[in-house]
Amino acid sequence: MxxxxxxxxxxxxxxxxxxxxxxxxxxxxxxxxxxxxxxxxxxxxxxxxxxxxxxxxxxxxxxxxxxxxxxxxxxxxxxxxxxxxxxxxxxxxxxxxxxxxxxxxxxxxxxxxxxxxxxxxxxxxxxxxxxxxxxxxxxxxxxxxxxxxxxxxxxxxxxxxxxxxxxxxxxxxxxxxxxxxxxxxxxxxxxxxxxxxxxxxxxxxxxxxxxxxxxxxxxxxxGAGICHTFIDESADYDMASDIAFNAKVQRPSVCNAMETLLVHESFAKKHLHELADRFLKSDVQLHGCPRTMEIVPEALLASDADYATEYNDYILNIRVVHDLDEALSHIAQFGTMHSECIVTANQENAVRFLQEVDAAAVYHNASTRFTDGFEFGFGAEIGISTQKLHARGPxxxxxxxxxxxxxxxxxxxxx
Missing domain, CATH: 3.40.605.10 (Aldehyde Dehydrogenase; Chain A, domain 1)
Structure with a gap:
């Protein structure tokens, strides 16, 4: 035997x-x-x-x-x-x-x-x-x-x-x-x-x-964790910067770490260069869409394969989006139903995001790194379920x- x-x-x-x-x-x-x-x-x-x-x-x-x-x-x-x-x-x-x-x-x-x-x-x-x-x-x-x-x-x-x-x-x-x-x-x-x-x-x-x-x-x-943070146009810069940085850099090797940062174009025009510089100073390699590369010339061109990759490393995709709908569409295409975040002061957009994103954990103004049995008060976890039958989440x-x-x-x- x-x-x-x-x-x-x-x-x-x-x-x-x-x-x-x-x-x-x-x-x-x-x-x-x-x-x-x-x-x-x-x-x-x-x-x-x-x-x-x-x-x-x-x-x-x-x-x-x-x-x-x-x-x-x-x-x-x-x-x-x-x-x-x-x-x-x-x-x-x-x-x-x-x-x-x-x-x-x-x-x-x-x-x-x-x-x-x-x-x-x-x-x-x-x-x-x-x-x-x-x-x-x-x-x-x-x-x-x-x-x-x-x-x-x-x-x-x-x-x-x-x-x-x-x-x-x-x-x-x-x-x-x-x-x-x-x-x-x-x-x-x-x-x-x-x-x-x-x-x-x-x-x-x-x-x-x-x-x-x-x-x-x-x-x-x-499931695998291709997690996103969407920074809306009304987001406070300091809050958005801290949440996004924590989601990627605090421990990039885990499944609830952010892999793609979605940034509203209005916010990007004002703040993306400064935010990207914070990542670069921490040795995070940036991949970006063409609009990102105009603002952050250090970024490499991101492909669909990049957006579909769970890096578990100091690598981050950045995509500038026109509005919430484009962010939701991107998450629906590339997300793994694990953990997704919106940073916004717009309550209507927050409600839409929390209702429409199909994921085990959805966040408003908090890092995706909290998707964890200990953080939820469950003690240790056996895993984070991304399916819908029997159990979901930590x-x-x-x-x-x-x-x-x-x-x-x-x-x-x-x-």
Whole structure:
């Protein structure tokens, strides 16, 4: 039996035991896991250093290496994420609805775990811990398949977490990691109907598209982030500059970072040169439309391929638009339904933008960088869903549950 099927089978076998656990038992396990991460941080950092060295040898960009890098501060933050999950309400076993039928049947609708979750993701090792914590808190078991760029880091993290679980009531087999870095292991996971109840991909566009196109297991799609900020003609310059700069530069490697800045032509005539200079001074490479290039000669000509690219790097597209309608049209063509922002003092335009933009998160006068489980108060997130069924936006604990109906009778039969 393959590694993938073997570990999925173990996770499936542990699911029944997870259903019997109390909130207190699950929370205790999360606390032990958090403590273990910090206790073993030196070993985790050593493993991470091997991945960083390997990445540099392969020419991995510094922005992607930043996503991969762990240090004592980041490990402390990851451990704190587990402790924040402990503090969140347990969404499992809640009575969501109850009613009685005319024939006397009493019906209850309750929240239950999804079951066995397959998590396929790329080079961010914090996702390993976030996914484990969220899945175990919600009574799910999880099979993790991270990217090869973080293989040594993820292997050590899961080793630490499984060792910690052995001292708790949560079965260690509830947490599995696929170590086979070949793409065939992903392809096998996508077709494990009967063992995996759902697959959640988290990463770049090509990974997500492969999962969506080839899975026979149900998928919760977390989309790529081609996010836009539209600066309207009435926007305050200082506010617009700070929001746009934060959305691009604060951490360009993440999915809620801005990739394209749309600027109303009136605002552009007054302020685009100054705003562009702020980006250039921070070593952001600018791609622009012809009108942008007239104002910012340092910009390269932007193509449709640029507008359709999630850079995850210090690269920004700028397009000057005639009005809100042109901005909305651009977002509809190139957006990925992730996070979109309008900076404006015009309330009517703000209302139109918030209503008409089809995205998981839409902002008025705030950076797209806030699309995040922690920032929304959900604790760690399993991903940011850009689809419309089951869950959308940052997926916290409730998104990892389903429902069950319990029916109580007194001998009723259907005529």
């Amino acid at each position: 393959s590694e993938v099927r073997t570990k999925a089978t173990l996770a499936k076998s542990a699911a029944a035991a997870m259903n019997r656990l109390t909130t207190e038992q699950k929370n205790h396990a999360l606390g032990v896991m958090a403590d273990a991460l910090q206790k073993e941080q030196a070993a985790i950092i050593d493993a991470n250093s091997a991945d960083i060295m390997n990445g540099r040898e392969k020419g991995t960009s510094e922005s992607l290496l930043d996503r991969l890098t762990l240090n004592e501060s980041r490990i402390a933050g990851i451990a704190e994420g587990l402790r924040q999950i402990i503090a969140l309400p347990d969404p499992v076993g809640l009575l969501l609805e109850s009613f009685e039928r005319p024939n006397g049947l009493k019906v209850e609708k309750i929240s239950v775990p999804l079951g066995v979750i397959g998590m396929i993701y790329e080079a961010r090792p914090n996702v390993t811990v976030d996914a484990a914590g969220l899945c175990l808190k919600t009574g799910n078991t999880v099979v993790l398949r991270g990217g090869s760029a973080a293989l040594e880091t993820n292997r050590k993290i899961v080793e630490v977490l499984r060792s910690a679980l052995q001292t708790t009531d949560v079965p260690a087999d509830a947490l599995q990691m696929i170590e086979d870095a070949d793409r065939s292991s992903v392809d096998e996971m996508l077709k494990l109907n009967g063992l995996l109840d759902v697959v959640i991909p988290r990463g770049g566009a090509s990974l997500i598209r492969n999962v969506v196109d080839n899975a026979t297991v149900p998928v919760i799609e977390t 997926m916290g604990l409730p998104a990892l549950t389903s429902t069950k109906y319990r029916i109580y009778g007194a001998g009723q039969i259907r005529g």
